[in-house]
Amino acid sequence: xxxxxxxxxxxxxxxxxxxxxxxxxxxxxxxxxxxxxxxxxxxxxxxxxxxxxxxxxxxxxxxxxxxxxxxxxxxxxxxxxxxxxxxxxxxxxxxxxxxxxxxxxxxxxxxxxxxxxxxxxxxxxxxxxxxxxxxxxxxxxxxxxxxxxxxxxxxxxxxxxxxxxxxxxxxxxxxxxxxxxxxxxxxxxxxxxxxxxxxxxxxxxxxxxxxxxxxxxxxxxxxxxxxxxxxxxxxxxxxxxx
Numbered sequence: 495x496x497x498x499x500x501x502x503x504x505x506x507x508x509x510x511x512x513x514x515x516x517x518x519x520x521x522x523x524x525x526x527x528x529x530x531x532x533x534x535x536x537x538x539x540x541x542x543x544x545x546x547x548x549x550x551x552x553x554x555x556x557x558x559x560x561x562x563x564x565x566x567x568x569x570x571x572x573x574x575x576x577x578x579x580x581x582x583x584x585x586x587x588x589x590x591x592x593x594x595x596x597x598x599x600x601x602x603x604x605x606x607x608x609x610x611x612x613x614x615x616x617x618x619x620x621x622x623x624x625x626x627x628x629x630x631x632x633x634x635x636x637x638x639x640x641x642x643x644x645x646x647x648x649x650x651x652x653x654x655x656x657x658x659x660x661x662x663x664x665x666x667x668x669x670x671x672x673x674x675x676x677x678x679x680x681x682x683x684x685x686x687x688x689x690x691x692x693x694x695x696x697x698x699x700x701x702x703x704x705x706x707x708x709x710x711x712x713x714x715x716x717x718x719x720x721x722x723x724x725x726x727x728x729x730x731x732x733x734x735x736x
Contacts, residue, residue: 497556498568500580507572510534520645520655526580530567533644534578542575544654549576551648558617562610563643579644586634590686591626593633600686603631604679604732606638611675614640620647620670622660624678625692659692667726680719680731687735709734 510532516523520539524532535545549569556566564581571577595603607629614621623642630639647653647670656664663677664670684695684704698704699720705713712734719728 495557497553497566499576500568500570502570502572502577504572507534507577521578525583528585529583530580531583532570532578532580534570540654545576547651548644548654549579551646551651552579552644554648554651555619555643560614560617560619560643562613562638563640584632584639586632587630587639588633589627590629590631593631595631597687601732601735603629603638604683604686607682608679608730608732610638610640611679612672614646615672615675618649619643620653620672620674622646622653622674622678623657624682625657659696663726666722667724669726673726673728676728676730677719677726680715680728683731707736709736712736 510524511522511534513524514522515525515531521533521535524534526532535548540548552566552569555563564583567580567582569576569579590603593599593603607624611621621640621643623645628641630641631637632639645654653670659681660674660678663674667673681692681695684690684698685692687707688695688698688704690698699716704716708716708731711729712731715728715731715734718726
């Protein structure tokens with residue numbers, strides 16, 4: 495099924511800009527109805543060529559009917575330039591940052607995230623931006639949703655803006671495949687289980703503070719995350735929690 499495109503006017507765009515629901519680094523979010531939102535990319539951050547790249551990726555993900563992400567409903571364009579898209583919205587979804595989960599609940603979510611990332615990779619999607627704001631859990635159903643999907647790598651279509659540690663990983667290893675999923679989820683696992691930020695987690699890897707959390711295999715993965723090697727073949731820390 496072809497992804498519908500909706501042409502809007504400058505006045506309509508200005509209206510959305512005056513009624514934002516959430517502000518982001520590269521885009522703003524607007525409530526369009528009780529169950530849909532519109533994401534519009536910032537002109538000062540996202541170039542027209544990147545917008546076109548995002549549109550092509552959205553089309554591919556729409557055609558594949560990817561699960562575990564908001565349903566893409568339509569793209570939006572102004573003067574024949576794609577400026578964003580409309581997607582499904584469930585007000586029962588809450589970001590991991592404020593999800594009331596104990597350690598057992600977090601472990602369950604992290605294991606499910608690993609399965610979802612493998613599913614994405616099988617569908618040609620590499621998702622680099624694994625952080626609290628982008629992972630939603632539905633408190634009613636327990637379903638997990640990955641947001642900000644337009645910034646993924648889809649087939650040969652590149653990501654547009656890389657989060658800091660994903661950029662460091664790519665610069666170090668030149669890998670933009672399932673290994674990137676492993677590294678970013680491992681980093682996220684450390685931040686979730688110790689309530690720290692990514693910068694602090696990276697520093698703690700080399701101090702030995704995490705040693706008691708993992709089996710011997712997990713300790714090997716920690717060393718690989720810290721050590722510069724020609725290639726990263728890391729497994730998932732979530733599989734080696736004590």
